[in-house]
Amino acid sequence: MRTRSRRTALVVTAALAAPLVVCAVLAPFRDDVANTNVALVLVLVVVGAAATGRRTAGIGAALSSGVWFDFFLTEPYHQLTITDRTDVETTVLLLLVGVSVTEIALWGRREQARSSRRVGFLAGFVSSARLVAAADTPPSVLITHVQRQIVEALDIDECRFDTATGGAHPRLHADGSVTSGGSLVDVERDGLPTGDRIELLIEHAGTVHGRFLLDATTRVRRPDVDQRVIAVTLAQLVGAALATPRSGDRRT
Structure with missing residues (x-):
């Protein structure tokens, strides 16, 4: 249980830190890279976090992406303030898409797990039927x-x-x-x-x-x-x- 808690803490920490790293790396190129493209890269980061199966990681990555996108890539830079309407819309959409992708990814993992369990139940049922026969x-x-x-x-x-x-x-x-x-x-x-x-x-x-x-x-x-x-x-x-x-x- 303790090992699992540590693993979860590491995953969540990485999910929060990854958007910071991505935005910091791309900040010097903000005049050459459209913010919409950066947002798409951050969505991929959120998808990766959500794929771990931990909601806190996925949503944390989405929130972190919104914060650091604002801080590094929208004017005024290095402030949690946005003056351009397009950047506001991009940030809001980034958050919404990030949270939505997280929920969809978790739903997919649950369905996959449920399907795997049913296959296992069916195998057990067949083996029991053979014993009866x-x-x-x-x-x-x-x-x-x-x-x-x-x-x-x-x-x-x-x-x-x-x-x-x-x-x-x-x-x-x-x-x-x-x-x-x-x-x-x-x-x-x-x-x-x-x-x-x-x-x-x-x-x-x-x-x-x-x-x-x-x-x-x-x-x-x-x-x-x-x-x-x-x-x-x-x-x-x-x-x-x-x-x-x-x-x-x-x-x-």
């Missing part, structure tokens, strides 16, 4: 495998198999919704319940064959509905396997 797979092996997949899908602390068929715990339902004390939980806003384990029933053809107890108590998790439905589907695969006579060891 293999008649010689012991139920304990399948259960252990699915527990790992559910932990990864929901980003929770632990998933434990239990032979009970329901209790007074919060529950993750087949449609991906979560209830606690009879009330619907807004997982996207409030996260999964942290005060108790969450039960996910293992069902097949209307029969309950046990449950998974999900532990998300150490910090707030907000898995989206797709992630929650994946966890439910994995539990249903286990239910189908437990409903079918199989060779191997007993349920664990």
Whole structure:
């Protein structure tokens, strides 16, 4: 955690310093280089900062670009004052484009990360389905495998198999919704319940064959509905396997 904080501090510092360096280097050539071209160079700097995936770096680079563009490249020079209307417009546009580019870059990284997670979930689901299809797979092996997949899908602390068929715990339902004390939980806003384990029933053809107890108590998790439905589907695969006579060891 400390290493990550140091890395973030270094990235943000570099993002703030880069526009200063660029403007200082280009200042001697301000009579030969149009300010609009300098602004485009600074936008590239902001894009590079935003590409790190840190909003503070991207927005910091955008603000720093506006300040040093004003200081070095607009009249009166070496003052944070702009007298030319065109330079005012360029500075404002630089800031707006910089912030917009930062948000677009972060959105792209989030979508890429979400896509990668879904590919991983699909791979885990396929591997679980193969275990179910293999008649010689012991139920304990399948259960252990699915527990790992559910932990990864929901980003929770632990998933434990239990032979009970329901209790007074919060529950993750087949449609991906979560209830606690009879009330619907807004997982996207409030996260999964942290005060108790969450039960996910293992069902097949209307029969309950046990449950998974999900532990998300150490910090707030907000898995989206797709992630929650994946966890439910994995539990249903286990239910189908437990409903079918199989060779191997007993349920664990």
